[in-house]
Amino acid sequence: MPKAIEELTALIAELPGLGPRQARRIVQYLLRAQPSYKKKLIERIEALSEHIAQCTRCYRYDEMAQNKLCSLCTNENRDATTLMVVEKDVDVEGVEASGIYKGQYFVLGTLMPLTETRKTAQAPRTTLLKERATEKGLREIILAFATTPEGDYTARELKTELETAARGANITILGRGLSLGAEIEYADRETLRNALQNRRAEF
Amino acid sequence: MPKAIEELTALIAELPGLGPRQARRIVQYLLRAQPSYKKKLIERIEALSEHIAQCTRCYRYDEMAQNKLCSLCTNENRDATTLMVVEKDVDVEGVEASGIYKGQYFVLGTLMPLTETRKTAQAPRTTLLKERATEKGLREIILAFATTPEGDYTARELKTELETAARGANITILGRGLSLGAEIEYADRETLRNALQNRRAEF
Amino acid sequence: MPKAIEELTALIAELPGLGPRQARRIVQYLLRAQPSYKKKLIERIEALSEHIAQCTRCYRYDEMAQNKLCSLCTNENRDATTLMVVEKDVDVEGVEASGIYKGQYFVLGTLMPLTETRKTAQAPRTTLLKERATEKGLREIILAFATTPEGDYTARELKTELETAARGANITILGRGLSLGAEIEYADRETLRNALQNRRAEF
Amino acid sequence: MPKAIEELTALIAELPGLGPRQARRIVQYLLRAQPSYKKKLIERIEALSEHIAQCTRCYRYDEMAQNKLCSLCTNENRDATTLMVVEKDVDVEGVEASGIYKGQYFVLGTLMPLTETRKTAQAPRTTLLKERATEKGLREIILAFATTPEGDYTARELKTELETAARGANITILGRGLSLGAEIEYADRETLRNALQNRRAEF
Numbered sequence: 176m177p178k179a180i181e182e183l184t185a186l187i188a189e190l191p192g193l194g195p196r197q198a199r200r201i202v203q204y205l206l207r208a209q210p211s212y213k214k215k216l217i218e219r220i221e222a223l224s225e226h227i228a229q230c231t232r233c234y235r236y237d238e239m240a241q242n243k244l245c246s247l248c249t250n251e252n253r254d255a256t257t258l259m260v261v262e263k264d265v266d267v268e269g270v271e272a273s274g275i276y277k278g279q280y281f282v283l284g285t286l287m288p289l290t291e292t293r294k295t296a297q298a299p300r301t302t303l304l305k306e307r308a309t310e311k312g313l314r315e316i317i318l319a320f321a322t323t324p325e326g327d328y329t330a331r332e333l334k335t336e337l338e339t340a341a342r343g344a345n346i347t348i349l350g351r352g353l354s355l356g357a358e359i360e361y362a363d364r365e366t367l368r369n370a371l372q373n374r375r376a377e378f
Numbered sequence: 379m380p381k382a383i384e385e386l387t388a389l390i391a392e393l394p395g396l397g398p399r400q401a402r403r404i405v406q407y408l409l410r411a412q413p414s415y416k417k418k419l420i421e422r423i424e425a426l427s428e429h430i431a432q433c434t435r436c437y438r439y440d441e442m443a444q445n446k447l448c449s450l451c452t453n454e455n456r457d458a459t460t461l462m463v464v465e466k467d468v469d470v471e472g473v474e475a476s477g478i479y480k481g482q483y484f485v486l487g488t489l490m491p492l493t494e495t496r497k498t499a500q501a502p503r504t505t506l507l508k509e510r511a512t513e514k515g516l517r518e519i520i521l522a523f524a525t526t527p528e529g530d531y532t533a534r535e536l537k538t539e540l541e542t543a544a545r546g547a548n549i550t551i552l553g554r555g556l557s558l559g560a561e562i563e564y565a566d567r568e569t570l571r572n573a574l575q576n577r578r579a580e581f
Numbered sequence: 582m583p584k585a586i587e588e589l590t591a592l593i594a595e596l597p598g599l600g601p602r603q604a605r606r607i608v609q610y611l612l613r614a615q616p617s618y619k620k621k622l623i624e625r626i627e628a629l630s631e632h633i634a635q636c637t638r639c640y641r642y643d644e645m646a647q648n649k650l651c652s653l654c655t656n657e658n659r660d661a662t663t664l665m666v667v668e669k670d671v672d673v674e675g676v677e678a679s680g681i682y683k684g685q686y687f688v689l690g691t692l693m694p695l696t697e698t699r700k701t702a703q704a705p706r707t708t709l710l711k712e713r714a715t716e717k718g719l720r721e722i723i724l725a726f727a728t729t730p731e732g733d734y735t736a737r738e739l740k741t742e743l744e745t746a747a748r749g750a751n752i753t754i755l756g757r758g759l760s761l762g763a764e765i766e767y768a769d770r771e772t773l774r775n776a777l778q779n780r781r782a783e784f
Numbered sequence: 785m786p787k788a789i790e791e792l793t794a795l796i797a798e799l800p801g802l803g804p805r806q807a808r809r810i811v812q813y814l815l816r817a818q819p820s821y822k823k824k825l826i827e828r829i830e831a832l833s834e835h836i837a838q839c840t841r842c843y844r845y846d847e848m849a850q851n852k853l854c855s856l857c858t859n860e861n862r863d864a865t866t867l868m869v870v871e872k873d874v875d876v877e878g879v880e881a882s883g884i885y886k887g888q889y890f891v892l893g894t895l896m897p898l899t900e901t902r903k904t905a906q907a908p909r910t911t912l913l914k915e916r917a918t919e920k921g922l923r924e925i926i927l928a929f930a931t932t933p934e935g936d937y938t939a940r941e942l943k944t945e946l947e948t949a950a951r952g953a954n955i956t957i958l959g960r961g962l963s964l965g966a967e968i969e970y971a972d973r974e975t976l977r978n979a980l981q982n983r984r985a986e987f
Contacts, residue, residue, distance in 0.1 A: 176877065177847040177855075179835040183828040186821075191813050192806050203873060204800050205832055206845045212798075213833065217826050219792040223814055224822065226788040236815045238786040246786075264812060266562040268785070273567040275574055317577060321561045330581065350555035350576020354569045357557060358524045359469040364476040366557045371478055373553020373576050374520060378533065379674070380644040380652075382632040386625040389618075394606050404596050406670060408629055409642045415592075416630065420623050422589040426611055427619065429585040439612045441583040449583075467609060471582065672968040679973040681980055723983060727967045736987060756961035756982020760975040763963060764930045765875040770882040772963040777884055779959020779982050780926060784939060 180206075232307075234282040234300060235264050247271075247280060254278040256314040258344075260304065260333070262286055262321065270319070278317075281307055286325040287332055301336060308341035315345045322351065383409075435510075437485040437503060438467050450474075450483060457481040459517040461547075463507065463536070465489055465524065473522070481520075484510055489528040490535055504539060511544035518548045525554065586612075638713075640688040640706060641670050653677075653686060660684040662720040664750075666710065666739070668692055668727065676725070684723075687713055692731040693738055707742060714747035721751045728757065789815075841916075843891040843909060844873050856880075856889060863887040865923040867953075869913065869942070871895055871930065879928070887926075890916055895934040896941055910945060917950035924954045931960065 176184075180202055188198035205213065227236050230245035237245035247253065247267075257278030261267055262285065270276050284300050308316060318333055320326030334346050351369035353362060362370070379387075383405055391401035408416060430439050433448035440448035450456065450470075460481030464470055465488065473479050487503050511519060521536055523529030537549050554572035556565060565573070582590070586608055594604035611619060633642050636651035643651035653659065653673075663684030667673055668691065676682050690706050714722060724739055726732030740752050757775035759768060768776070785793075789811055797807035814822060836845050839854035846854035856862065856876075866887030870876055871894065879885050893909050917925060927942055929935030943955050960978035962971060971979070 177836060179828070179831045179847065180845075183832055186825055186828055189821075190810050192809060197801050199874065200801060201799050202832070203845075205829065206836060206873075210833065212795075213829055216795055217829055219788070219795055220814065220822055220826055222788045223792055223811070224819065227786060227815060236789075236812075238788065261562055263563070264815075265808065269563045269565060270570060273570045275567070275571045317574075319562055319573075322556045322558055323561075327581075334581070345579050347577040347579050348581045349573035350553065350578060351557070352553035352555035352572065352576065353525045354554070354557040354560060355525055355566050358526075359464060359522055360466070360472045362472060363558050364478070367473060367476045368478045369555065370522075370552035371520075373555065374550040375553060376548050376550050378530075378537070378551045380633060382625070382628045382644065383642075386629055389622055389625055392618075394610050395603050396607075400598050402671070403598060405629070406642075407597050408626065409633060413630065415595075416626055419592055420626055422585070422592055423611065423619055423623055425585045426589055426608070427616065430583060430612060439586075439609075441585065467612075468605065471605075667968055669969070675969045675971060676976060679976045681973070681977045723980075725968055725979075728962045728964055729967075733987075740987070751985050753983040753985050754987045755979035756959065756984060757963070758959035758961035758978065758982065759931045760960070760963040760966060761931055761972050764932075765870055765928055766872070766878045768878060769964050770884070773879060773882045774884045775961065776928075776958035777926075779961065780956040781959060782954050782956050784936075784943070784957045 233267075233280045234284065234303075235267055235280065252277075256312055257317065258307070258313055258315070259317045259319050261319050262326075262329075266319065283329070286320060286323075287329045289324055289328055301333070304333070305336060305340040308337050308344065313341065313344045315347060316341055317347050317349065319349050322349075436470075436483045437487065437506075438470055438483065455480075458515055460520065461510070461516055461518070462520045462522050464522050465529075465532075469522065486532070489523060489526075490532045492527055492531055504536070507536070508539060508543040511540050511547065516544065516547045518550060519544055521549065521551050523551075525552075639673075639686045640690065640709075641673055641686065658683075661718055663723065664713070664719055664721070665723045665725050667725050668732075672725065689735070692726060692729075693735045695730055695734055707739070710739070711742060711746040714743050714750065719747065719750045721753060722747055724752065724754050726754075728755075842876075842889045843893065843912075844876055844889065861886075864921055866926065867916070867922055867924070868926045868928050870928050871935075875928065892938070895929060895932075896938045898933055898937055910942070913942070914945060914949040917946050917953065922950065922953045924956060925950055927955065927957050929957075931958075 183205070184195065184198045184202050187193060187201055188195050190198075193201070226238055228239050228243065229236055230239070230248055231243045232248040233245060235245055235247070237247070240246045240249040254277050258281055259270065259276060259278055260281045260283055261270070262283055264282060267280050267282065281300075281304055283304065316337060318330040320329055330348050337346055350373060351366065352373050353366060353370045357366070359367075386408070387398065387401045387405050390396060390404055391398050393401075396404070429441055431442050431446065432439050433442070433451055434446045435451040436448060438448055438450070440450070443449045443452040457480050460479075461484055462473065462479060462481055463484045463486055464473070465486055467485060470483050470485065484503075484507055486507065519540060521533040523532055533551050540549055553576060554569065555576045556569060556573045560569070562570075589611070590601065590604045590608050593599060593607055594601050596604075599607075632644055634645050634649065635642055636645070636654055637649045638654040639651060641651055641653070643653070646652045646655040648655075660683050663682075664687055665676065665682060665684055666687045666689055667676070668689055670688060673686050673688065676686075687706075687710055689710065722743060724736040726736055736754050743752055756779060757772065758779045759772060759776045763772070765773075792814070793804065793807045793811050796802060796810055797804050799807075802810070835847055837848050837852065838845050839848070839857055840852045841857040842854060844854055844856070846856070849855045849858040863886050867890055868879065868885060868887055869890045869892055870879070871892055873891060876889050876891065890909075890913055892913065925946060927939040929938055939957050946955055959982060960975065961982045962975060962979045966975070968976075
């Protein structure tokens with residue numbers, strides 16, 4: 176394989192979800208692509224670094240609205256009393272797409288791994304989150320993590336960390352139960368337990 | 379293919395989840411199986427009809443404890459004030475395996491199809507369920523169906539049917555939210571909405 | 582779970598390709614099945630042992646035409662000069678379904694495992710096959726095994742065993758190359774090598 | 785979603801095998817990637833157009849060795865009497881990786897679609913191939929296409945086209961039969977037929 180093809184293939188194979196075979200297909204596509212496509216691709220990769228930055232308040236990557244703050248953090252119509260802590264940027268996108276939440280966000284960046292000792296296991300932005308939690312007017316902090324062992328562990332650890340910092344605010348997690356499309360026959364024990372505990376008379 | 383093999387293959391291919399290819403493999407296995415295996419298989423298929431019958435109270439198939447009633451319906455340690463209505467026998471097994479429910483059951487047999495008109499859509503045991511709902515001492519009827527359009531429709535229809543019959547009892551459905559292992563990024567809108575509504579401070 | 586259900590479920594879960602979950606579904610189906618279905622199922626399992634036996638010449642399971650011989654071995658229209666050795670009954674069915682072979686068969690029953698020493702690795706019917714190979718009039722023995730390491734090993738071992746026994750007959754294996762639907766890009770080295778060696782001018 | 789992210793996502797989703805979800809993941813990765821990674825990625829996409837060109841003899845994309853010819857076409861150690869016609873560049877890579885072919889190549893670029901009329905169905909490089917086929921010293925042209933209806937149709941059409949042009953050379957196709965790992969039970973009729981026709985005594 177020629178060196179110029181080999182090197183680009185190796186670089187593309189580093190992208191998430193791409194193996195060597197698909198990287199080869201993409202390079203073959205680029206070889207035959209219009210010069211205008213390659214030009215635009217290069218321009219937009221460059222534009223990414225120019226126009227997108229990490230918000231200094233919620234730590235999402237976004238276009239900066241002003242003062243290094245993103246469009247959500249500078250939006251005055253959003254409820255300032257509720258803060259949702261999520262693991263990653265795409266979680267914010269998911270919640271925003273559902274249109275059901277109008278509060279603030281904080282992107283933690285990573286969940287705490289179960290295998291580490293408590294001290295080292297701190298998510299890198301725990302201290303930043305604790306500072307944020309001291310802000311006046313905050314009434315609720317929602318820890319919205321995946322319902323996995325890592326997500327649950329991170330929620331419990333952060334609760335301990337935040338309880339003194341966030342004096343006035345409630346710390347909550349998202350409700351558990353049957354998700355859309357679930358069948359009773361195949362529901363796991365934990366989900367059935369939550370579904371029974373949270374049963375409701377309005378429907 | 380010899381007729382004796384062909385006929386048995388066709389019959390086995392009628393069983394749920396089995397196609398012709400797997401039916402053929404099973405017949406090849408039976409051809410080579412010990413006579414004792416085939417003898418036991420035949421005996422136990424016969425025993426099924428002898429020992430198992432449908433409970434006249436909850437409509438599950440089970441060994442009859444007494445008076446054509448199953449082991450759960452005759453178990454005096456179970457809570458007589460709560461009735462869980464499920465679609466099918468395996469749902470009872472799923473809930474029992476979780477060990478979190480100690481009340482009564484009623485197996486509806488089928489959900490109401492969305493495509494039928496209301497009158498014909500009645501599940502065959504709706505009238506039987508309404509009679510059951512009039513029993514004294516019943517405080518809650520839990521409609522525990524799959525969270526599918528059919529399940530939701532059946533729950534709403536039964537609520538209307540039962541509200542006058544079950545004068546004293548609450549009619550509830552199971553709680554909705556994030557199931558075990560769910561990720562925020564991939565959660566559907568409806569599940570996120572329920573998860574937000576049911577968020578809780580104890581965890 | 583009631584004992585009669587549990588015992589039948591366990592027995593059905595022994596059938597090839599069936600796990601406990603599918604066995605449960607099948608038992609639930611049988612609980613609700615017409616008595617006539619269960620009666621026929623039992624009758625046909627019994628009929629299997631009565632009507633089907635192992636042919637004493639080719640070792641397939643089939644209806645016996647006469648003298649403990651199957652329909653293929655007693656069919657005088659089939660070519661007596663060619664013998665195809667296959668691993669299992671379903672291989673005979675596959676070749677017969679293709680309609681391209683009109684000779685005799687011998688079912689070996691199992692391939693020789695690579696992990697055993699040569700002596701113990703003999704397929705149980707090797708001696709029977711050697712006897713069969715001495716028959717007069719046999720001009721070709723086709724070793725038609727899977728193109729796996731076990732299949733290739735068995736073919737080479739049988740060749741050695743049969744070469745003295747089958748004095749007059751050629752011993753062959755099936756041709757290798759590109760199978761239907763193959764793509765050059767994804768073909769393995771061995772298949773490409775065979776495809777190149779066997780290339781042909783008539784097409 | 786910010787415009788700079790949306791536009792790059794749309795462009796990346798055009799690459800073969802990538803949907804919108806994976807394109808989003810890749811953009812999220814690029815947002816967080818080291819500036820050095822993005823710099824190298826851009827450089828190598830640019831390098832592709834500078835260093836790689838289409839060979840004017842075999843029509844592969846490659847580094848040009850001399851006179852707009854690729855490394856294979858200028859390699860004097862390769863057999864000049866055999867020409868393998870393949871559909872696409874990656875087919876050449878597959879055959880080269882197997883190390884079993886030492887002749888020349890011609891990349892047709894596309895197979896002829898079955899749905900078109902004969903006239904319009906000509907692969908764009910048919911005329912170029914016919915010219916190539918008239919070269920002196922050519923003894924065999926191997927049409928090495930996928931064993932699909934399109935591949936077979938293209939081979940038959942090209943045979944007709946080339947037979948007069950390539951006066952001295954044989955026109956062959958790759959051998960068919962059982963590919964590596966094939967099982968007799970599951971082999972299709974066509975593959976079994978080829979395997980029987982191509983059976984061999986040396987193994």
